[in-house]
Amino acid sequence: MPGFFMFVQPQYLQFDAPLALQSGASIRAYTLAYETYGQLNATKSNAVLICHALNASHHVAGVYAGQAKSEGWWHTMIGPGKPVDTDTYFVIGVNNLGSCFGSTGPMHQNPDTSEVYGASFPVVTVEDWVNAQARLMDALGIQTLAAVMGGSLGGMQALSWTLQYPSRVRHAVVVASAPNLTAENIAFNEVARRAIATDPDFHGGNFYQHGTVPKRGLRIARMVGHITYLSDDVMNEKFGRELREGVDLKYSTQEVEFQIESYLRHQGDKFAEYFDANTYLLITRALDYFDPARAFGGDLSKALARATAKFLLVSFSTDWRFAPARSHEIAKALLDNHRELSYAEINAPHGHDAFLLEDARYMGVVRSYFESKVSAEMATA
């Protein structure tokens, strides 16, 4: 629908009761920022929860009135007439605990001490986020989700929903995700964390009180991350060995010489302006820790025996961060448990980032899954 905009606004809900966390700590009097799109139907059977990845938020779809370029991060996927159609579904986006876009995070006050959390913000896991999201669903009066959906780290949350609340999820849509991180994935996260934590402006995580921001570390973290989000192919196609200016080399080690350097520096600079350093540590750690098979001696099939939801898994051919083989692991474990499963491997050049981009085949797969499978369950709910 060209010219049509869905105007949305964030909502905030405070939860006073303590939430027990996986670490043994707990958090109380916390706020979750969320948005909803579409209408909850009378039987409350059309709710779809969207879980976000590292640097995204509750602002999944639509636009903010009066704000240019304020499209939600998955607006190509979700909205009126989109693959996840908000004319049919009541879609909820929620900002995770510890993030920096409105939900309670390290930059907020600890109600027990009246001091800013900073480094003392409790370590949160995928399982903790899912528990917090379940409480939000309770508050919204939603017992059962038609679907829970996410890409990358968001896909891990969708998967974890099917294990923590099997009876509350009919469908899980897990895109460009993995059942845990590899050593290489952890290694890249650790480089990013060390860049932040060793920035003198980080002050052990209590930089708010010092009036500083560890921008150097955040820039490096984002640059490293960006490399892993793109495929080698798409980087060569977009940037190759093109020089930033003209055709003559400058012969400089510190100035920008190649286009790819300029692009990465720009991404790093932008990110350092808006993203919280403690949040970066927390979210990459949640990625590291996620490993549902761990409690089952590494046996993912045993771990997924609890899941009763039906699954759509999507992977992308050039994603080397969470390669198709990682989705195959989830698929195999589900099949070992005789679960119903659809799987699409999209031939796309964009690497891990493909899950955020508008690819006709990818959009088509999700659209047809919601039209045929998710809506069918909804009708019988």
Next chain:
Amino acid sequence: MPGFFMFVQPQYLQFDAPLALQSGASIRAYTLAYETYGQLNATKSNAVLICHALNASHHVAGVYAGQAKSEGWWHTMIGPGKPVDTDTYFVIGVNNLGSCFGSTGPMHQNPDTSEVYGASFPVVTVEDWVNAQARLMDALGIQTLAAVMGGSLGGMQALSWTLQYPSRVRHAVVVASAPNLTAENIAFNEVARRAIATDPDFHGGNFYQHGTVPKRGLRIARMVGHITYLSDDVMNEKFGRELREGVDLKYSTQEVEFQIESYLRHQGDKFAEYFDANTYLLITRALDYFDPARAFGGDLSKALARATAKFLLVSFSTDWRFAPARSHEIAKALLDNHRELSYAEINAPHGHDAFLLEDARYMGVVRSYFESKVSAEMATA
């Protein structure tokens, strides 16, 4: 020969005449550190030059008397009875200009100003290094090399020798190398450089005068580098998701939790103790700049038309830094010019690092190339 050690010692040669550099600058009164192994024969036809990669040196083979663990970086490949047999060949290792192991570099005094070079050390390229190496060969009385050999960035120097001094090289052994860097390769270099250059202890490259060392940046640079040297497979096999201590998670964002984190931090710490930050910038830039096809509109076949040497190319199946496909590009360009070429693709799990490791098939390929091809040319020289 178990129990046999080849004792060696570094030598130093000063070059007073200015060396014109690709950037337009020049450098004078510089020193090259080098080592030699074996004996130059009467016809001076048995010289093999070894070119080093990013963090290696002239100390290629043998050990230093009285120093434990002082084996040269390619001692598995080079020495008496080794694949490059110093009972037959006169092997030369040379530390490149701008490095930090004895040749003139940014930590030394500029004879024109009597000040430490620091950030003002001229940018050096692969081509400049080859010119400096050629002068060293002149000084050693060696007109023609039986072979020039290197891995990774060292392989680029070997390739460049065949283009800059075609008549002075009979064989080029180019291992785990590439005809230029991809955008992704440059991107990883740029992350490392930014980590160093934005470390407050770097002082724009003039940290020597400030009595500081940008160790934070060097650590990050090394951690990033290390990830790209290893394959995903070997990281999973060596470290996987193993915890550093015990079986219980600590739930900490700054402490070490996984073995892979501990390994990377250790590598970073070690490196920051001995490697020069300006050298890191210079050498990664030399990698970025290397691109013999550039002057030929990107046509590598045209660029390699000058080469008359015979080639051995070796690549490793799991090397994702300089993948086998990059060696295929060199092979194709040589074949387009009807050059004599041997190529081995070694099925090894270790990623880029494989070129430094002792793999029986790899060692066998190099040994047989030297025994059959290199020695045959030598006999007729």
